[in-house]
Amino acid sequence: MKLIRNAQVYSPTSLGIKDVLIAANKIIAIEDDLSHMTNELTEVIDASGQILTPGFVDSLVHITGGGGEGGYATRTPEMHVDEAFIGGVTTVIGALGTDAETRSLENLLAKTYGLEEQGLSAYCYTGSYHFPMVSITESVKRDIMLIEKFIGVGEVAIADHRSSQMSVAEMARVASEARVGGMLAGKKGIVSIHVGDEPAKLSKLTRVVEQTDIPISQFYPTHINRNKALLEAGFDYAKQGGNLDFTTSTTEQIIEQGETPAAKALAMALAEGIDISQLTMSSDGNASLPTFDEHGQLIELEVGRVSSLHQSMVDAVLVHQVPLALALASITKSPANILSLMQKGQIKVGNDADVNLLDATTLAIKHVIAKGQSVTVIES
Ligand code: ZN
Numbered sequence: 540m541k542l543i544r545n546a547q548v549y550s551p552t553s554l555g556i557k558d559v560l561i562a563a564n565k566i567i568a569i570e571d572d573l574s575h576m577t578n579e580l581t582e583v584i585d586a587s588g589q590i591l592t593p594g595f596v597d598s599l600v601h602i603t604g605g606g607g608e609g610g611y612a613t614r615t616p617e618m619h620v621d622e623a624f625i626g627g628v629t630t631v632i633g634a635l636g637t638d639a640e641t642r643s644l645e646n647l648l649a650k651t652y653g654l655e656e657q658g659l660s661a662y663c664y665t666g667s668y669h670f671p672m673v674s675i676t677e678s679v680k681r682d683i684m685l686i687e688k689f690i691g692v693g694e695v696a697i698a699d700h701r702s703s704q705m706s707v708a709e710m711a712r713v714a715s716e717a718r719v720g721g722m723l724a725g726k727k728g729i730v731s732i733h734v735g736d737e738p739a740k741l742s743k744l745t746r747v748v749e750q751t752d753i754p755i756s757q758f759y760p761t762h763i764n765r766n767k768a769l770l771e772a773g774f775d776y777a778k779q780g781g782n783l784d785f786t787t788s789t790t791e792q793i794i795e796q797g798e799t800p801a802a803k804a805l806a807m808a809l810a811e812g813i814d815i816s817q818l819t820m821s822s823d824g825n826a827s828l829p830t831f832d833e834h835g836q837l838i839e840l841e842v843g844r845v846s847s848l849h850q851s852m853v854d855a856v857l858v859h860q861v862p863l864a865l866a867l868a869s870i871t872k873s874p875a876n877i878l879s880l881m882q883k884g885q886i887k888v889g890n891d892a893d894v895n896l897l898d899a900t901t902l903a904i905k906h907v908i909a910k911g912q913s914v915t916v917i918e919s
Contacts, residue, residue: 590899663690697744698737784819816872
C-alpha cells in the first residue's frame, strides 16, 4: 500500500488537500485524513506543496517508430518505456502511420504487450494511414472484436498527399466496421484520423456524418493545430459535437510554417466555447517531424517526443492562462472518456492507481506512479 499525504488533488477537478490511498494497482480511498489506515507495510509519501493528478493519457504514440518519408535513414526509433514514465505518461495508445510496409501490426501488438509488462498501460489501433486497411485477422472489425489491445482503428489519413484518398463511402465503411467491432467487444471502436494539410480539411468526416447514422463522436481527428485554416475548421467541427486533438510534438520551423502550438490551440478552443470533454492533446511521440523547403526537399527531420505532452500542459497553464483543471483534463479525463478507457484519466476510488505528483508552482514532475508502482522519482 501507498499513502500519499496532504496533496492538492486534481481529479482533474480540484478536490482540495487530500490523502490518497493506493492498494496494489487501485486507488482505494480519497479522504481528508487517512493516517489511521497505515500499517508498517504502508509506504507513506509526503506530498505537501505538491499537486496530485491522474497519470497522463497519450492517445497517439508511434511506439514502434514511424516516418521514413525522407528515405530509409529517416525511419524513427521505437519508444522506450522510460520516455513515457519521465513525462508522466502512464497510458499510451500506439499506432502505425505512413509505413505499414516495413512496420507491422504484429510488431505493434507485441510492443504494446511489452510496454504493458514494463508497467505502462498500453493499447493500440489496428489499420494504418492506408485503405484498404491492414489487419491481423481478416478485417478491422474482427481485430477490434477479437484482439483485446486493439481499441480502434488508425491513424486513418485524410486531407493528406500520403493518404489513400478514400471516398466518403469507404470512410463510412471503415467507421462502421470499427463501431460494430467495438460494440461487440464492449469497446468504443474509435476511428483515429490523421488530418493533413490539404484544403479538404475535415469535410470527409462531416460528409460521413451527414450521409449515415454514424455519430461524429466515432471519429477522433488529430493534428488539428497544424495550420490556421484547419484549426478554424476544427472549431466548427467541434461545435457540431466532434472531438479535436492537438499535437504537442513540434519544432520552431514547423511553428514558423503556420502550426499553432498545442497549448495555444487549447486556449483558443476554450475561448471559442468548446467543451473540454471534446478537447485533447497527444504527443505523436516517435513520429518523424520532417520540414520540407519550397521545392519539397527535406531540410530537417526531428523525432516527436512523448515528454512534449507534459510540457504543453504546463505551457497551457503558465503561458496561456488555461485553468489547471482544464489543461489537465485535456491529457487525462478527456482522452480516457473519448476512448472509453473508464479506469483511466481520473483520480477516483476504484480507478487504476496511475498518479503523478507535480511541483505546485512549476508543475514539474516529481513522482510518477503507474499501476501502483513508483516508476519515476525526482529527488528534491
Ligand atoms: Zn499523423
